[in-house]
Amino acid sequence: MIHRLLQIATIAGMTTMTNDAPHSVTMTTARSDGRIVITVTAQSTVPKTVQYHLTVTGASATHHRGRTRVHGDRRVLSQVSVMATTAGCAILTVVEGDHDRYEDRLCF
Numbered sequence: 001m002i003h004r005l006l007q008i009a010t011i012a013g014m015t016t017m018t019n020d021a022p023h024s025v026t027m028t029t030a031r032s033d034g035r036i037v038i039t040v041t042a043q044s045t046v047p048k049t050v051q052y053h054l055t056v057t058g059a060s061a062t063h064h065r066g067r068t069r070v071h072g073d074r075r076v077l078s079q080v081s082v083m084a085t086t087a088g089c090a091i092l093t094v095v096e097g098d099h100d101r102y103e104d105r106l107c108f
Contacts, residue, residue, distance in 0.1 A: 027092040027104045036108050038090045040078040047071040051095045056080045058088025
């Protein structure tokens with residue numbers, strides 16, 4: 001299993017962690033109408049199977065998980081919207097193929 005180190009960056013008052021290398025599955029955030037929208041997307045130039053598990057905590061907790069085959073254009077796998085006034089975190093865990101595992105973490 002390959003584990004990658006994460007780097008911390010601050011964007012628009014939010015702390016986000018990003019991987020040091022590009023991956024097929026990524027998590028992005030945006031603020032809109034008093035809400036934080038967390039979007040999980042996938043894109044790959046080669047066909048591969050990915051599994052993902054998104055956990056968003058705050059006033060309550062939600063879990064989104066799935067397994068899919070990705071190849072070609074970018075597509076949305078999951079999207080969660082939470083109130084921007086609630087402190088919380090989003091954790092995305094991904095397994096590409098059978099072995100490449102990585103995690104992204106965002107606190108807001």
